[in-house]
Amino acid sequence: MKTLKFISAIAITAILSFTSCQSEESTEVGTNPNANSSTSTTASNYERAAMNDGSDDDFLDGNSCTELLFPLSATINGKPITLISKLDFSTVLNIMGEFNDDNDTVIFDFPISVKTSNYTEVVVNNQAEFSTLKQQCETAEQQGKDAISCIDIQFPVTMLTYNVTLEQTGSVVVQSEKQLYTFMTGLDGDELFAVNYPISATLSNGTSIQIKSDAEFQDAISECVQFEDEKDDAANTATEVEAILSGTKFKVETFITGGVNKANDYANWSIEFTNDSKIVAKNIINSVLGEIEGTYTVSSETDAFVNINFANNTAVSALKNDWIVSTYSNTLVTLKSKTDASVTLAFKKL
Structure with a gap:
């Protein structure tokens, strides 16, 4: 505006x-x-x-x-x-x-x-x-x-x-x-x-x-x-981050919650942001687990936000959150929870 x-x-x-x-x-x-x-x-x-x-x-x-x-x-x-x-x-x-x-x-x-x-x-x-x-x-x-x-x-x-x-x-x-x-x-x-x-x-x-x-x-x-x-x-920032995410697959580089890095819980999952606002988690080791589909939006106020929405009770539902963009590059996007800055998430491009 x-x-x-x-x-x-x-x-x-x-x-x-x-x-x-x-x-x-x-x-x-x-x-x-x-x-x-x-x-x-x-x-x-x-x-x-x-x-x-x-x-x-x-x-x-x-x-x-x-x-x-x-x-x-x-x-x-x-x-x-x-x-x-x-x-x-x-x-x-x-x-x-x-x-x-x-x-x-x-x-x-x-x-x-x-x-x-x-x-x-x-x-x-x-x-x-x-x-x-x-x-x-x-x-x-x-x-x-x-x-x-x-x-x-x-x-x-x-x-x-x-x-x-x-x-x-x-x-x-x-x-x-x-x-x-x-x-x-x-x-x-x-x-x-x-x-x-x-x-x-x-x-x-x-x-x-x-x-x-x-x-x-x-x-x-x-x-x-x-x-x-x-x-x-x-x-x-939101425009640039959306361009980085869209149509690209990432892995969870870090996911810190409660002071613990839980990135290993997602070591077998790729996270793809599609160009029509869907986010798809796919287990790259065990195909039986299939794909988990959610949605994402990128928006801004005085900060840039990435909202990730997965259904509850899935292997990746803990990633569901309203995230604030902390830093970003062409290969790495780091986020922090809008409600708890101690909860952070980083996606690294595959």
Whole structure:
């Protein structure tokens, strides 16, 4: 889940408007030494937090700077599909999740429409234009012009306005992210603003907070960006571990539980992770024992996980667990129990 959203350079600049409540008096009148200019860090923080979020459909377009608009048609892994709303995302994910060792392909039926970070709707006519938007998004990230989508501000929020002599000129009641973005990008060079704190917000880790100053807003952003970075790192780890496991046979290198290494209990068993999320234990010495089939999934939060599920009362049922990925290479994957870090398991490639 990326947090980048960008104003496309090829998008036609839209004239955004909103109805604001403006008055010559408010709860704070007079001067405010903490007023911010349009080029301040606080202005940048609020502008980036208010950009249109295009990250929900990244698994389709690979571009968190644009939001796909419906309806649209595409071919997913060779299967044509028409998407009417976000409810159709589950169908796409099911197609992509059928096998975990293939390269998912998405071919759009152009033209398609997207909404950019500045809320402008743009018609994308071909793959070249689509690729240009994606490249601009990557450039935005490198230049620090990315949006902040890990914090949701609770509206309404009142912005107090000032002139360059710090005298209050009015106030604006902002009712939505789009209105906040319009307010921030509409400030002139000789206009200053201050947020009428406190305001409430929710971070992407689920924490609800009350913010009482510009500094606290910056701290909240730093906290949620760090959380998103950890999620991205974990997601990358999960992808790499799944690629190592899928379609490959392993042996139990170590299995430590209760302080004892019980790897010898599985010396005669191979463990195969198939590309359709099955895990198959096979006794390579005694064929009479046959095969024991279970399931596995690889997922992530702020850690990467491998869930192994075998039926109870089998020769390998003790391997059933929710495991956290500790370390991994192309030949060795080490895990620890999600509930008891002293229980560890290592698979070595055969």
